[in-house]
Amino acid sequence: MTPVLQARGLVKRYGHVVALDGADFDLMPGEVLAVIGDNGAGKTSLIKALTGALQPDEGEILLDGKSVRIRNPLEARRLGIETVYQELAVAASLDIATNLFLGRELRKPGLLGTIFRKLDKKRMREESANHMADLKIGLRSLTQPVESLSGGQRQGVAVARAVAWARHVVVMDEPTAALGVKESGQVLDMIKRVRDRGMPVVLISHNMPHVFEIADRIHVQRLGRRVAQIKPGDHSMAEVVAIMTGALQVSEGKSVVTDKDAAEAIGL
Ligand SMILES: Nc1ncnc2c1ncn2[C@@H]1O[C@H](COP(=O)(O)OP(=O)(O)OP(=O)(O)O)[C@@H](O)[C@H]1O
Numbered sequence: 001m002t003p004v005l006q007a008r009g010l011v012k013r014y015g016h017v018v019a020l021d022g023a024d025f026d027l028m029p030g031e032v033l034a035v036i037g038d039n040g041a042g043k044t045s046l047i048k049a050l051t052g053a054l055q056p057d058e059g060e061i062l063l064d065g066k067s068v069r070i071r072n073p074l075e076a077r078r079l080g081i082e083t084v085y086q087e088l089a090v091a092a093s094l095d096i097a098t099n100l101f102l103g104r105e106l107r108k109p110g111l112l113g114t115i116f117r118k119l120d121k122k123r124m125r126e127e128s129a130n131h132m133a134d135l136k137i138g139l140r141s142l143t144q145p146v147e148s149l150s151g152g153q154r155q156g157v158a159v160a161r162a163v164a165w166a167r168h169v170v171v172m173d174e175p176t177a178a179l180g181v182k183e184s185g186q187v188l189d190m191i192k193r194v195r196d197r198g199m200p201v202v203l204i205s206h207n208m209p210h211v212f213e214i215a216d217r218i219h220v221q222r223l224g225r226r227v228a229q230i231k232p233g234d235h236s237m238a239e240v241v242a243i244m245t246g247a248l249q250v251s252e253g254k255s256v257v258t259d260k261d262a263a264e265a266i267g268l
Pocket residue numbers: 014017018019020037038039040041042043044045046
């Protein structure tokens with residue numbers, strides 16, 4: 001099976017700091033792939049490179065097996081890669097439908113739209129309602145401003161927007177970081193529904209229980225590169241943490257203890 005999105009040997013240096021040190025990445029069709037790693041492991045840099053927010057110094061990115069150059073986030077969107085950023089990227093004072101179509105507004109048909117640039121608010125509301133219903137995001141009204149929503153509902157709008165436009169991949173950077181237990185649960189359910197619709201999802205998360213609940217596979221990033229690709233069912237959370245910190249290494253699917261003291265310290 002050809003990976004939907006792939007990276008080979010990505011390198012990104014900031015002066016003496018090597019944020020990406022030959023990082024590989026593979027996202028398979030229809031999966032939720034969690035990207036985990038300690039602080040500074042290069043998760044954000046990797047995701048930025050895959051979504052056009054950063055230009056790697058070296059390496060290659062492939063979409064559906066074809067080499068692509070993603071020069072900026074707009075180009076990533078054009079290629080069908082949508083990103084939900086950690087800092088809830090919605091315009092608070094605008095209503096939900098407007099947020100969903102921000103930067104991609106629908107115009108009225110005919111001269112009203114082409115010459116007078118009149119917005120087709122009715123159609124945008126109708127389509128927004130469909131998207132929100134699809135993801136089972138219950139909202140009283142699509143004309144209420146986003147600032148009147150709860151954190152989870154706002155995140156829902158950001159996810160719905162990404163899913164509405166993504167043709168290939170949805171990338172989510174810590175989508176539950178700012179949310180409470182109930183709201184996190186709603187967002188995780190939403191991610192499952194996105195996956196069930198066949199859209200692969202990349203999820204960066206520090207939250208191991210969330211990762212274990214939702215990921216089909218886990219990409220472990222350490223010191224700027226991928227050190228393991230594992231299935232949550234094959235390893236315990238403690239093992240995964242040990243792989244993240246370098247106490248355990250995975251070779252040919254088997255875990256090997258590399259730092260006995262560290263492994264003992266976390267009870268392995
Ligand atoms: N714009 C930048 N300028 C200088 N150094 C940077 C820059 N961006 C990232 N770095 C450095 O690159 C390394 C990797 O950072 P990155 O943010 O990708 O890691 P991360 O895994 O996302 O970390 P965290 O979990 O803390 O967000 C870090 O050492 C960081 O300090």
